[in-house]
Amino acid sequence: MNPISQLFKNKKERILNIYFTAGYPNLDDTTDIILSLQKAGVDLIEVGIPYSDPLADGTTIQDSSQTALHNGISLQLALDQIESIKDQVTVPLIVMGYYNQFLQFGMEQFVQRLVACGISGVIIPDLPMDYYESHYKELFQSNNIAVNFLITPETSPLRIQKVDQLSEGFIYMVSRSSITGAASDISDEQKQYFERISNMHLNTPRLIGFGIHDKTSFDMACQYVQGAIIGSAFIRYLKEYGVEGIGEFVDRIFDN
Amino acid sequence: MTNYKINKQGFYGKFGGAFIPEMLHANISNLQNQYLKIMEDPDFQRQFKKLLRDYVGRPTPLYFAERLSAHYNTQIYLKREDLCHTGAHKINNTIGQIILAQKLGKSRIIAETGAGQHGVATATVCALMGIECIIYMGEKDIERQAPNVSRMKMLGAEVRPAKSGSKTLKDATNEAIRDWIDNPVDTHYIIGSVVGPHPYPDMVARFQSVISEEIRYQLIDKTGKAYPDHIIACVGGGSNAAGAIYHYIEEKNCNIILCEAAGKGIDTDHSAATSILGSQGIIHGSLTILMQDQEGQITEPYSISAGLDYPGIGPLHAALIDGQRAEVHSVTDDEALKAGYQLSKLEGIIPALETAHAFAVLDKRSFDKDETVVINLSGRGDKDLKTYIAHL
Numbered sequence: 001m002n003p004i005s006q007l008f009k010n011k012k013e014r015i016l017n018i019y020f021t022a023g024y025p026n027l028d029d030t031t032d033i034i035l036s037l038q039k040a041g042v043d044l045i046e047v048g049i050p051y052s053d054p055l056a057d058g059t060t061i062q063d064s065s066q067t068a069l070h071n072g073i074s075l076q077l078a079l080d081q082i083e084s085i086k087d088q089v090t091v092p093l094i095v096m097g098y099y100n101q102f103l104q105f106g107m108e109q110f111v112q113r114l115v116a117c118g119i120s121g122v123i124i125p126d127l128p129m130d131y132y133e134s135h136y137k138e139l140f141q142s143n144n145i146a147v148n149f150l151i152t153p154e155t156s157p158l159r160i161q162k163v164d165q166l167s168e169g170f171i172y173m174v175s176r177s178s179i180t181g182a183a184s185d186i187s188d189e190q191k192q193y194f195e196r197i198s199n200m201h202l203n204t205p206r207l208i209g210f211g212i213h214d215k216t217s218f219d220m221a222c223q224y225v226q227g228a229i230i231g232s233a234f235i236r237y238l239k240e241y242g243v244e245g246i247g248e249f250v251d252r253i254f255d256n
Numbered sequence: 257m258t259n260y261k262i263n264k265q266g267f268y269g270k271f272g273g274a275f276i277p278e279m280l281h282a283n284i285s286n287l288q289n290q291y292l293k294i295m296e297d298p299d300f301q302r303q304f305k306k307l308l309r310d311y312v313g314r315p316t317p318l319y320f321a322e323r324l325s326a327h328y329n330t331q332i333y334l335k336r337e338d339l340c341h342t343g344a345h346k347i348n349n350t351i352g353q354i355i356l357a358q359k360l361g362k363s364r365i366i367a368e369t370g371a372g373q374h375g376v377a378t379a380t381v382c383a384l385m386g387i388e389c390i391i392y393m394g395e396k397d398i399e400r401q402a403p404n405v406s407r408m409k410m411l412g413a414e415v416r417p418a419k420s421g422s423k424t425l426k427d428a429t430n431e432a433i434r435d436w437i438d439n440p441v442d443t444h445y446i447i448g449s450v451v452g453p454h455p456y457p458d459m460v461a462r463f464q465s466v467i468s469e470e471i472r473y474q475l476i477d478k479t480g481k482a483y484p485d486h487i488i489a490c491v492g493g494g495s496n497a498a499g500a501i502y503h504y505i506e507e508k509n510c511n512i513i514l515c516e517a518a519g520k521g522i523d524t525d526h527s528a529a530t531s532i533l534g535s536q537g538i539i540h541g542s543l544t545i546l547m548q549d550q551e552g553q554i555t556e557p558y559s560i561s562a563g564l565d566y567p568g569i570g571p572l573h574a575a576l577i578d579g580q581r582a583e584v585h586s587v588t589d590d591e592a593l594k595a596g597y598q599l600s601k602l603e604g605i606i607p608a609l610e611t612a613h614a615f616a617v618l619d620k621r622s623f624d625k626d627e628t629v630v631i632n633l634s635g636r637g638d639k640d641l642k643t644y645i646a647h648l
Contacts, residue, residue, distance in 0.1 A: 052421065052553040053539070055433050056277035062420060074551050099275055100538040104552030125277040126538065154282035154440050174279060178438045 002146045003092040003120045004169035007043060008205040008226060015227025016218070016253060017044035017207055018234050019096065021064040022081070023073025024050070025239060030073075030081040032243045038091045040250035044207075046123065046229065047082065049075050049097035056125040058179045060232040064239075075101055075110075083117040094148065094169075096123040107136060111143050121146035121169045129159075129166055137166070148172050153193045157200065164202040173197065173225065175210045186211070186220050194224035218253050260505050260575055266454020267543075269579070271571035274453035276541045279437040283445075284453050284541075286360070291455045294359050295352070295462060307351050308466060311384070312341045314348075316467075318474035318630070323602045330623035333484070334605070334633045335471055335500065344608065344635030345467060345496045346377035350446055352463035354381040357444035364388045364443045368418075368432040370397055370425035370492065371563035371610060372404025373635055374448030379413035389413040392431040394424035397562045403639050422556035425492075425566045429540055449493025450570035453541030457498075457570050464499025471630055472503050483510040485627040489634065490515045490587075490613040492528070492564035494573045496634035505576070511583060514573060515613045517559035518586035528557035529586035530569045531577050539568040545577070560589035560643060561609035563635075591616040593647050596637060608635030609643060 007015065018037050022030045030047070037045050050065035050073055057065070075097065082093065095114065102110045102124065114122065122145060127136075129149055140147050146169030151160050154177060163171055176190055197206065208221040209229030221228035230253065237249045259269075266272045266288070274284055294300055308314040316336045325332045337345035350367075357365060365382050367389075369375030375391040382389035391408055395417040398405050408415050418428040429452075436445045450457040450464075468487075475481055483504055489497035491514040504510040519527040527533060530547055539546040539554060547555040547567040559565040569577075576582040587595075596612035599605055607615065611634045623629050637644065 053426070053430055055430060055540075056279060056437070058434075066420070069553065076551070098538075098552075100548070100552040100554075102552075103537060104548065104550065126275045126541070128273075128275060128281075131273070131275070150278040152279050152282075155278060156282070159281070177279065177440050179279065179434060 002144055002168060004044065004094070004146045007092055008170060011043060013226055014222050015043045015207065016250070017046055017227060017229040018042050019046040019048055019229060019231035020234060020238065021048040021050055021061060021068050022078035023068035023071050024064045024235070025067065025242065027071040027073060029243055030078060031085045033246065034082070034089060034093070035085060036243055036246040037250065038089060040247045041254065042091060042250055043227065044094060045091050046094045046096050047078065049078055049095060049101060051098045051101055054098065056179060058232060060235050064235045075105055079113050079117050082119065086118045089118060092120040093118065094121040094123060095119055099124050099127045108139060111139055111145060114145050115143050119145070121148055123148050123172060125150060129162060133166060150174055153177055160197070160200060160202070164204050167204045171202065171204050171206045172229070173206045173208045175208050175212070179210065186217060198224055215253050215255060260572065260579070260581065262458045266458070268572050268575035271544050271574040271578070272454055272457060273543050274541055275538045275543065276453045277437070279440070280433070280453070283436065283440055288455050290360065291356065291459050294356050300355060300359065303355055304352055308348065312347050312351060313339060314466065315470045315474070316340060318471055318478065320478065321603050324599065327602060328618050328623065329625050331626065331628045333475070333628065333630045335467060335630060337467065337496065337632060337634045338605065338607065338611070338636035342373070342377050342380050343638060344373040344377065345464060345499060346374045346448055347380065348466055348499065349448065349460050349463040349495060350374070350377040350381045353444070353446045354385055354387070357446070358385065360444060362442060362444035364439065365446055366390045366392065366432050366435050366443055367446045367448060368392045368425065368428040369448060370394070370428070370565055371561065371608065372397065372401040372408065372639060373563060373608070375413070375415070376404050376407045376411070378446050378448070379408040379411035382413060383411045390435065391415050392418050392428040392435070394418045394422070394428045396423040397425065397428070400643065401562055401639055424562065426554065433540070449495040450498045450572055451493040451540055451542060451568060457542065457572055460495055461498040461502060461572060464495050465502035467496070467499035467632065468501060468503040471500065475628070475630065479628060481628055483507045484630040486511045486513055486623065486629045487632070488513040488515065488614050488617055488629065489632040490564060490610050491569060491573060492517070492566045492610065493568065494570040496632050498570060498572055500632035505581070512576065512581060513583045513585065513617055514577070515617050516584060516586045517561055517564035517613055518588045519558040519560070521588055522586055526558035528559040528565055528567065530567060531584045532586055534567070534569070542571050544571045544574040545569050561592065561613065563608070563610040564613060585617050585620050587613040587616040591619070593644065595619070596644060605633065606637035607633060608637050609640045611635050
């Protein structure tokens with residue numbers, strides 16, 4: 001069984017997935033960040049591969065990607081960094097990046113490298129589901145790499161069912177129609193959307209992402225689904241407090 | 257001959273498609289399902305044609321350029337898109353899309369712009385229809401296309417600077433796409449070129465195809481010929497080129513010549529010659545040819561002309577180039593400036609810097625004396641005076 005699916009089987013609530021940008025704030029921070037997040041008790045780690053034109057990301061992640069690219073990060077290097085600590089990592093890892101990066105790398109080589117680095121899943125926001133199904137499903141499935149698709153408040157019920165069929169690890173529930181990454185409270189409209197999805201009784205577990213930035217928003221998300229994803233808020237924290245601050249950041253989210 | 261018609265999934269052969277994040281899916285799939293239905297509706301066609309005639313000033317003339325023809329010893333005709341309202345072909349598309357946006361029930365318009373021509377054309381139709389308008393423009397372009405920025409503001413549009421990346425057209429497009437993600441319900445995104453996810457390349461090409469539709473009957477009228485021997489257009493994303501060649505794509509005896517911006521030269525780091533420097537990949541939701549490094553990071557292009565300063569090319573053009581249906585030339589800044597000055601002096605027409613790239617091809621290859629050459633004069637040069645004068 002894929003380690004991500006195993007995680008959702010073993011832990012039914014309050015799953016914390018932290019996103020960070022590889023090569024940020026410093027080129028060599030990638031490995032320290034993974035190990036610190038693991039030590040702090042995070043359940044899943046999403047490693048963002050910086051891209052020049054990250055269409056689905058807000059300003060914070062865009063800026064961190066620019067800095068990381070400037071630092072000299074590349075897909076090749078990020079994977080090498082992950083591979084170097086492979087034996088110390090027990091938390092399932094997910095790689096997030098844009099289709100063109102993997103297309104240029106060569107999709108088959110990319111998947112082989114994921115396996116070699118012990119990575120369990122991918123998020124490729126601009127790879128359409130249908131295209132995945134006809135071109136890559138076989139490749140990912142035969143290598144036991146989970147592909148996690150997104151849904152938004154605008155995604156139709158029919159399409160959500162398709163996402164449910166195709167997603168291997170979890171469904172990434174985009175909390176709102178906004179990618180600005182700004183911190184705000186969860187609105188009634190969003191709550192209705194969360195309830196609507198809960199009532200669909202999908203097979204695949206869900207994580208809520210976008211706008212989750214502190215304990216309050218994390219707790220709120222966890223009322224509806226098995227856990228949540230924090231990205232921009234973590235990047236901002238890293239920028240201010242560096243790798244040493246990771247334990248405290250995670251403690252504050254989990255603190256009961 | 258390869259078929260260059262688009263298929264149901266939005267591909268011209270292997271190029272095109274809609275590689276978009278889920279956040280855009282509802283809007284894009286709605287457009288995919290609706291655009292042909294709306295465009296083919298007689299009521300839409302009536303409204304579109306009426307505005308093109310009475311507001312844009314169509315048909316634009318097909319003008320026999322006598323002195324230019326004598327200079328190059330061939331028969332050169334100019335399709336005068338520079339005489340369209342707002343000074344370029346861009347308005348053909350914005351008129352079409354604004355009516356379409358109304359039929360879709362949208363109340364807010366966003367657009368990207370490079371040279372500012374598409375921004376002005378969008379701001380214009382939004383003023384015409386009384387719809388809110390936000391234009392994204394690279395910070396660098398805002399600086400070098402100041403007259404168009406003032407025009408957009410005067411027309412009531414808000415101009416938002418794109419400050420990421422190279423601060424040019426590519427980044428303005430990214431920002432516009434992000435705005436659309438943030439405002440999925442009330443907003444329509446008027447893309448200005450034959451780029452982006454399906455159905456944009458096809459939709460914009462169809463709106464611009466009025467250009468070749470007119471050339472066809474005007475040329476028959478003037479010369480008796482059903483098609484020109486050569487049709488020439490500049491290409492950034494490629495909307496004026498798509499419009500000028502649209503009805504001739506299947507006519508294999510009509511040679512298609514596309515002119516890309518070589519910037520300071522294709523062997524320098526300052527170029528936008530996509531077909532030579534680029535390779536296959538994804539840009540702005542389309543599988544096409546783009547300038548990128550080995551890791552798939554999109555390269556920052558350069559051209560003196562803001563409208564051609566784009567690292568990609570529309571998927572239709574990628575297919576035409578890949579299938580060797582089109583002949584491509586790369587034109588440097590200096591060659592374009594020289595061609596712009598020459599056209600001004602020989603014909604009394606100051607072309608846009610983008611358009612000047614198309615005229616530079618006259619020095620790059622020869623044409624027979626009896627051959628009919630149509631050049632799409634896509635825009636006028638008022639906006640570029642500062643640049644022209646600086647290189648006087």
